[in-house]
Amino acid sequence: MALVSLKQLVTDASRRQYAVGSFNVVNMDTLKAILEAAEENASPVILSVAEAHFGFINLEEFSPIILRAAEKAKVPVAVHLDHGQSFPALVKALRNGFTSVMFDGSILPLEENIARTKEITRMAHAIDVSVEAELGHVTGGEGDSSPGVADPSLFTDPEEAKRFVAETKVDALAVAVGSVHGIYKGTPELDIPRLAKIRDLAGVPLVLHGGSGLSDDDFQQAITHGIAKINVYTDMSQAAMAKIRTVNTLPETLGFPEFMSLVHEAIKEAVTKKMQIFGSVGKAR
Numbered sequence: 001m002a003l004v005s006l007k008q009l010v011t012d013a014s015r016r017q018y019a020v021g022s023f024n025v026v027n028m029d030t031l032k033a034i035l036e037a038a039e040e041n042a043s044p045v046i047l048s049v050a051e052a053h054f055g056f057i058n059l060e061e062f063s064p065i066i067l068r069a070a071e072k073a074k075v076p077v078a079v080h081l082d083h084g085q086s087f088p089a090l091v092k093a094l095r096n097g098f099t100s101v102m103f104d105g106s107i108l109p110l111e112e113n114i115a116r117t118k119e120i121t122r123m124a125h126a127i128d129v130s131v132e133a134e135l136g137h138v139t140g141g142e143g144d145s146s147p148g149v150a151d152p153s154l155f156t157d158p159e160e161a162k163r164f165v166a167e168t169k170v171d172a173l174a175v176a177v178g179s180v181h182g183i184y185k186g187t188p189e190l191d192i193p194r195l196a197k198i199r200d201l202a203g204v205p206l207v208l209h210g211g212s213g214l215s216d217d218d219f220q221q222a223i224t225h226g227i228a229k230i231n232v233y234t235d236m237s238q239a240a241m242a243k244i245r246t247v248n249t250l251p252e253t254l255g256f257p258e259f260m261s262l263v264h265e266a267i268k269e270a271v272t273k274k275m276q277i278f279g280s281v282g283k284a285r
């Protein structure tokens with residue numbers, strides 16, 4: 001099975017109406033927990049490293065470990081750069097063997113976002129690496145778990161999405177339709193008619209960032225109307241933290257690696273839950 005491109009994963013997900021989860025790797029525990037969940041559930045998976053997490057993960061040291069684990073996996077795995085914003089980060093991911101990169105120019109004016117995305121796509125496609133870009137802006141920073149709300153003035157415009165994809169040739173497009181990064185303050189409401197229109201006009205698999213707070217039905221609606229990749233970080237991080245907070249209730253004789261394997265199980269459980277909701281369970285068979 002092993003290492004595959006993002007394009008391959010999202011194309012299959014679009015065709016069979018499910019979404020592939022893209023889970024952030026921040027250390028060895030997250031890497032192992034995500035892959036175990038994928039293998040036990042026969043689910044394709046995307047291992048993503050965010051540029052915002054480069055302080056925790058040194059790409060030069062860690063990429064060989066991630067790639068080796070992906071190659072050995074019994075399910076198809078893509079290794080992806082999440083929210084690449086700087087040119088050096090994107091080049092570093094390409095040089096270290098990632099099979100896809102996200103260039104996030106969502107805060108740039110449209111023309112500049114198109115021009116820079118085009119530059120990245122040209123370079124990445126030359127070495128068979130897939131590209132995801134973002135149009136419109138999903139608020140809240142990656143890895144930032146402070147509560148926020150969506151800003152409709154930043155939602156993706158369907159006509160602009162059509163032009164953006166035609167000019168940049170991206171393989172997948174992250175859209176802003178009502179979700180936020182981190183915790184949603186209140187109840188999020190997805191703009192499903194807008195999503196359906198973007199899907200029809202853009203013609204590429206779409207990506208949902210910031211799924212925390214969405215109901216199972218919201219995810220289902222999003223998948224039915226074009227979402228083929230869903231990013232998950234906050235839920236995983238919170239599951240780990242909830243387990244860590246129980247440390248005082250555990251026997252004092254419990255060692256550090258034994259404790260970390262409990263944290264690892266909590267992360268695995270959170271990832272499995274998402275795979276079930278996204279409908280990716282069994283799709284690697």
Ligand SMILES: [Zn+2]
Binds near residue numbers: 138181
């Ligand atoms: Zn994101």
